[in-house]
Amino acid sequence: MATTHTPAPTAPATSSRGAGVALMSGSAVSNQTGAAIGSLAFDTITPAGVVAVRQWIAAVVLLATTRPRLREFTSAQWRLVIALAGVFAVINLALYSAIDRIGLGLAVTLEFLGPLAVALAGSRRRIDLTCALLAAAGVAVLMRPQPSADYLGMGLALLAAVCWACYILLNHALGRTLPGAQGTATACGLSGLLFVPIGIGVLVTHPPTWHALGYAVTAGVLSSAVPFLCDALALRRVPAPLFAIFMSLNPVLAATAGLLILGQHLDVWQWASIAAIVTANTTTVLTRR
Incomplete structure (x- = not known):
């Protein structure tokens, strides 16, 4: 009688998952390290x-790697691309302005309310309501009245959160009409064009030093080019839920980068608030079917 057996998981599959985790870890660390290094140039430029x-570096990298076929875009696709370009411009300017005022860890934590809001929108599950309340409690603690509270900085971080939610929805819509990352790359290119007059104006009125330019270029490479390439490779090796969980850890990495690179110290309540929002994000992902 013939016997059958279930083959053990192959080494390549395990190796691929491990490579995916390494890529996601590298992407997250690179992103937050780049943001921290970029903030070192705030005083100069x-x-x-x-x-x-x-934005210029991101545009060059994305356009070079995707090579979108612009002539084949329809008017409806162009409308989505232009809207996404505007979102790109606002989200990064709002986030970096928030980092300048309230620090890297708190700014990124508040920004992550955007993806959480999209995940919870329209849900009637009790666990999602619990996650929403947990995140709200974290935000309430972060934004509690105190002498050093910078509500403009917090507002800018929340604006970045709204933009991130819009980014997710627009990217989803573009993904259904354009293959690959053509829409995202084109939007990034348009956003880079929007920043040409802004960038020239800033560099003229705030003459840059070589150190400041080096910090800004490093931020562009570490926070745009490296994460884009790492994320694209990681998503081929790991399931989307695992990728989302790793994304949820960014606030912790941001706070750590702020501490180690910028010397930005957080109190116990701020760390607890970050933990609450990260837990809400992670729980929402883990309990999705």
């Missing part, structure tokens, strides 16, 4: 100058 350089 302002957040707008750093964002301009970052």
Whole structure:
């Protein structure tokens, strides 16, 4: 009688998952390290100058790697691309301006309310309501009245959160009409064009030093080019839920980068708030079917 057996998982599959985790880890660390290094140039070329350089580098990398067929875009696709370009411009300028005012860890934590809001929107599950309340409690603690509270900085971070939610929805719509990352790359290119006059104006009124330009370029490479390439490779090796969980850890990495690179210290309540928002994000992902 013939016997059958279930083959053990192959080494390549395990190796591929491990490579995916390494890529996601590298992407997250690179992203937050780049943001921290970029903030070192704020005093010289302002957040707008750093964002301009970052957008230019991102545009070059994405357009070079995707090579979108612009002549084949329909008017409906162009409308989505233009809207996404505007979102790109606002989200990065709002986030970096927030980092300048309230620090890297708190700015990125508040920004991550955007993806959480999209995940929870329209849900009636009890676990999602619990996650929403947990995140709301974290935000309430972060934004509690105190002498050092910078509500403009917090508002800018929340604006970045709204933009990130719009980015997710627009990217989803573009993904259904354009193959690959053509829409995202084109939007990034248009956003880079928007920052040409802004960047020139900033660099003229705030003459850059070589150190400042180096910080800004490093931010562009570490926070745009490296994450884009790492994420694209990681998504081929790991399931989307695992990728989303790793994304949820970015606030912790941002706070750590802020501490180690910028010397930005957080109190116990701020760390607890970050933990609450990260837990809400992670729980929402883990309990999705």
